[in-house]
Amino acid sequence: MKLHLIDLLIIAAYLLTTVFIGIYYSKKARENKDSYMLGGRTLPWYKLGLSDASDMFDISGTMWMVSLCFAYGMKSIWIPWLWPVFNQVFLMMYLSRWLRRSGASTGAEWLATRFGTKGPGVLASHQVVIAFALLSCLGFLAYGFVGLGKFVEIFIPWDLVKGYVPFAVAPQYVPHVYGIVFTLFAMFYAIVGGMHSIVLGDMIKYAIMTVACVAIAVIAYTNLQGKQLAVPNGWFNPFFGWRLGLDWSKLIPEVNSKIASDGYSLFGIFFMMMAFKGVFASLAGPAPNYDMQKILSTRSPEDASKMSGFVSIILLPIRYAFIIGLTILGLLYYHQMNLKAPDGTIDFERILPIAINNFLPAGLVGLTLTGLLGAFMGTFSGTVNAAQAYIVNDIYLKYVNPQAPTSRIISMNYLVGVVVVAVGVALGFIAKDVNTVLQFIVSALYGGYIAANVLKWHWWRFNATGFFVGMLTGIVAALVFGVLIPAGNLLYWFPLLFAISMTGSIVGTYLAPPTDAAVLQSFYKTVRPWGFWGPVLAEVQAQDPSFRPNPNFGRNMFNIVLGIVAQLCLTILPMYLLLSQHVPLAITVVILVVVGLILKKTWWERLSDD
Numbered sequence: 001m002k003l004h005l006i007d008l009l010i011i012a013a014y015l016l017t018t019v020f021i022g023i024y025y026s027k028k029a030r031e032n033k034d035s036y037m038l039g040g041r042t043l044p045w046y047k048l049g050l051s052d053a054s055d056m057f058d059i060s061g062t063m064w065m066v067s068l069c070f071a072y073g074m075k076s077i078w079i080p081w082l083w084p085v086f087n088q089v090f091l092m093m094y095l096s097r098w099l100r101r102s103g104a105s106t107g108a109e110w111l112a113t114r115f116g117t118k119g120p121g122v123l124a125s126h127q128v129v130i131a132f133a134l135l136s137c138l139g140f141l142a143y144g145f146v147g148l149g150k151f152v153e154i155f156i157p158w159d160l161v162k163g164y165v166p167f168a169v170a171p172q173y174v175p176h177v178y179g180i181v182f183t184l185f186a187m188f189y190a191i192v193g194g195m196h197s198i199v200l201g202d203m204i205k206y207a208i209m210t211v212a213c214v215a216i217a218v219i220a221y222t223n224l225q226g227k228q229l230a231v232p233n234g235w236f237n238p239f240f241g242w243r244l245g246l247d248w249s250k251l252i253p254e255v256n257s258k259i260a261s262d263g264y265s266l267f268g269i270f271f272m273m274m275a276f277k278g279v280f281a282s283l284a285g286p287a288p289n290y291d292m293q294k295i296l297s298t299r300s301p302e303d304a305s306k307m308s309g310f311v312s313i314i315l316l317p318i319r320y321a322f323i324i325g326l327t328i329l330g331l332l333y334y335h336q337m338n339l340k341a342p343d344g345t346i347d348f349e350r351i352l353p354i355a356i357n358n359f360l361p362a363g364l365v366g367l368t369l370t371g372l373l374g375a376f377m378g379t380f381s382g383t384v385n386a387a388q389a390y391i392v393n394d395i396y397l398k399y400v401n402p403q404a405p406t407s408r409i410i411s412m413n414y415l416v417g418v419v420v421v422a423v424g425v426a427l428g429f430i431a432k433d434v435n436t437v438l439q440f441i442v443s444a445l446y447g448g449y450i451a452a453n454v455l456k457w458h459w460w461r462f463n464a465t466g467f468f469v470g471m472l473t474g475i476v477a478a479l480v481f482g483v484l485i486p487a488g489n490l491l492y493w494f495p496l497l498f499a500i501s502m503t504g505s506i507v508g509t510y511l512a513p514p515t516d517a518a519v520l521q522s523f524y525k526t527v528r529p530w531g532f533w534g535p536v537l538a539e540v541q542a543q544d545p546s547f548r549p550n551p552n553f554g555r556n557m558f559n560i561v562l563g564i565v566a567q568l569c570l571t572i573l574p575m576y577l578l579l580s581q582h583v584p585l586a587i588t589v590v591i592l593v594v595v596g597l598i599l600k601k602t603w604w605e606r607l608s609d610d
Contacts, residue, residue, distance in 0.1 A: 003155060007366030014370045015185050017204065018377065021197045022189030029194035030410045033393070038105060038297040039195035045303035049310030051202035052294045055382045056311070057209060057319055057375045058144070059151050065319075067348035069327040069575075071255050072246065072264070073235030077571045078271060079264070082491070084278030087286070089563035092309035093603060094556045095285050096295050098457065100304035101527050105296060106386075107133060107288030108394040111464070113526070114456055116519035120512040121465030128471045130390050132449065133288035137387040140289075141380065141424025148182055148376045149175025154353045155369060176429055182373060183380065183425060190381030191388075191417035195297060198381045205374030206314075212368040213322040219359060220325035221578050229331045229579075236581065238572060242268035252334060254346040263489065270491070277450075277494045284453035293386050302607040309603075312567050321574040328578065329355045387420045388413050447481070447494070448474025451501035455509075458531030460524075462505065463515045469508025474501030530556075552609065559603050566595045 003011075029036045039048075068076040104110040108129045115122055158174045169177055189197045229235075234245050244267040248255035264270050286292040298304040330337065330351040337358070339350045356368055392412050397404060404412070452470030455462040477500045481493055514520070517539060524536045530553040540547050569592040576585035 003365065003369075004362035006363045007369065010363070010366035011370050011373065014204075014208070014374060015182075018185050018189045018197075018201055021200050021204075022192040025193035025197040025200070028196055029192070030406070032406050033397075033409050034105065035196070036194035036410060036413055038293070039199060041297055041299055043195070043199055043297060043299075045298055045307040046310055047199055047203060048294045048297055049307040050206055050314055051199040051378070051382075052291060052307065053311045053315035054202035054206040054209070054375065055291075055378045056315055057206075057371075058379050059148060059372050059376055060144070062319070062323065062372070062375075063151075063349040063352045065323050066326045066330070066352045067258075069323050070330050070348055070351060071248075071258050071262075072244070073231060074238035074572065074575065075234075075240055075244070075246075075267070077238055077568060077575075078240075078274070081271075081274045081278050084274070084281055086278060086564045086567060087282040088308055088311050089560055089567055090282035091286060091295070092305055092312075093559045093563060094305070094552070095282075095457075096298075096304035096308045097301040097607075098527050098529055099285060099292070099295050100298055100301040106389045106393050107292055108390060111467070114515075114519075114523050115464035115467065116516050119464065119516060121463060121468050121508070124468040125464040125471075126394070128468050129288060130394050132471065132475075133390045134387060136287065136289060137383050137390075137420070138424050138427060140383050141387075141421065142427035144376055144380050144383075148373070149177070149179035151353060151372070152178040152182070155357070155365075173429075176425075179428065180425060182377065183421060186377035186380040187384065187417065187421045190384045191414055194413070195293075195385060198378070198385055201374070201381065202378045205371060205378055208367055208374060209322075209371030210318050212364065212371045213318045213325070215364050216325040216360070216368070217321040217574070217578055220328040223332055223359075224328050224578070224580075227332060229328070231331065236579070240267045240271070242266065255348075258346075258348060273491050273494065277491065277498075280450050280454055280498060283457070284450045285457065287449060288390070289383065289386050293382070293389060305603075305607055309563075312570060316567065316570040317574050320571050321578065324575045324578050326352055326355045329359050333358070384417055384420055388416050391416045391420070447478030447490075447497045448472070448476070448501055450474070451498055452505045455502075455505050457529050460520060460531075460533045460536045461514055462509050463512055465512035466505045466507075466509030469511070470501055470505025473504030477501065555602060555606075559599060562595050562599055562602075566592060566599070569595070 028040075031040070034040050065076070065080070068079050072079065099110070102110050102113045104113060108126055111122075111125055111129060115125060153175050156178070158169070158171075162169070165177075189201055230251050232246050232248055232251060244259065244265050246259065248259075259265060286295060294307065295304050298307055337351070337354050339346050339348060339354065356365060360368060392409060396412055396416075397409070401408070448471050451474055452467045455470070456467060474497065477497055481490060481497060485493055517536075520536045521540050521543075524533055525540055525547065528550045530550045533549070537547075537549050569588050573585065573588050573592070575581075576588055
């Protein structure tokens with residue numbers, strides 16, 4: 001498809017706007033380290049929440065979720081628990097407050113508040129979390145870089161461009177050329193303007209994306225009137241038994257092949273494993289990426305909780321209106337679409353770009369592409385900012401030049417930003433299959449991350465050596481699992497991986513003495529976590545008899561259950577709305593209102609109690 005002039009002008013206007021944003025905030029970003037990395041902790045929670053939600057609205061994930069909605073219908077709302085999507089609820093209810101109370105600038109700096117700066121294992125724990133963060137950032141940069149290029153290639157064929165390019169490009173590297181172009185814009189405003197420009201860029205992109213999502217929803221709803229979707233029994237039902245119970249054989253047999261290859265046929269077992277992993281992953285707190293940086297950028301612990309809660313409210317209804325809209329168009333016009341990948345197989349992830357190609361008018365195509373490109377640039381810039389924070393704050397200022405003046409710190413941020421982007425792009429060039437590389441990195445890193453990071457919040461005896469050994473054994477075990485076990489089966493091996501990492505954490509803990517008592521007392525009094533903190537509580541109360549432990553475990557867990565219910569309602573509400581499922585829609589709205597009123601009493605009005 002050749003884009004119309006109006007589409008190209010909209011995309012060009014957005015790219016130029018990002019450049020002006022970077023220039024506008026460059027002076028403010030240079031004021032000091034915190035202003036550059038954390039926006040000076042002056043940004044309101046709703047702006048940070050909107051920015052965080054905007055970063056989560058990525059191209060690749062949305063293409064995947066449209067394909068899931070097409071195949072699984074309403075049951076697709078559960079599958080993002082793989083990430084898990086409900087970790088935002090845990091953050092909202094208490095973990096964001098705990099994290100923000102530390103006053104740290106990065107996840108590695110946070111470790112000093114928990115384990116101190118001296119003693120066995122402290123240096124190793126510091127280094128392992130930096131390595132985790134940087135590998136994670138580079139993996140996401142490489143994946144996003146090539147994924148973006150492949151997406152753009154569908155809309156701007158190379159044949160239309162190559163006449164204006166003064167060098168030859170091999171066909172397999174065309175996506176990389178497109179990726180570099182848009183990466184340069186994202187790099188500029190992220191590196192020059194810091195967190196301030198990232199947040200404003202995300203807000204503009206969210207506004208564009210909202211217009212595009214609503215327009216697509218209206219188009220899909222209009223097209224559906226007077227027609228019936230050709231879907232199997234159970235497609236409109238979000239609930240399930242041991243088996244999935246969807247049979248596409250008489251409609252689109254290829255969907256059955258997709259379901260079999262996904263490995264979700266035994267949906268009950270899959271759901272239990274997903275929930276088991278998701279709860280522990282959520283208890284571990286945020287991984288050291290852009291999400292954590294946004295939490296640390298808030299003005300106060302209470303604002304950190306509000307920000308995390310706001311993410312679900314503004315992300316899910318808009319995103320799922322977009323997803324179900326494209327799904328409806330895909331189902332209505334499936335036989336007119338060419339979903340064949342270059343290898344001849346049916347690729348349901350092509351529904352998103354093909355639907356945009358075929359059903360949106362000029363102008364709206366440009367808005368939608370701008371929103372999706374902005375989604376990439378927002379995620380990319382946030383990831384670059386996180387990587388800069390770890391290298392400059394936790395390596396350069398800690399080990400190389402602790403007394404560096406502000407001007408030198410900003411210059412180092414510029415240099416590090418360029419180097420990080422260059423390495424991410426290089427990884428995109430040398431990787432044969434970036435998606436496989438990403439799956440490998442994420443499964444390995446996050447598999448090793450969970451056990452140690454659950455214990456750091458909840459067990460007083462856990463120390464820096466335990467953190468290092470737990471992270472290391474978990475990552476090594478996950479790497480081995482990643483080689484020996486097919487990617488689709490890794491979820492079912494999570495309990496064993498978790499047990500190995502937990503064993504390493506506990507054994508490592510008892511290889512070294514407890515963390516210094518003064519460090520533990522300071523952490524406990526500042527963060528006020530619940531869990532197994534009895535000996536530290538006794539020491540704190542011996543010095544301050546008026547101190548009371550955090551009594552809110554039960555209320556936090558109750559709020560989490562309600563929060564997950566509300567999150568599911570926000571997800572499925574636009575689906576019921578566009579599909580004209582009036583009774584389920586009314587029930588969903590009632591549940592959402594009731595849960596919202598309860599949480600106002602048990603969470604919003606008690607944010608300062610924990």
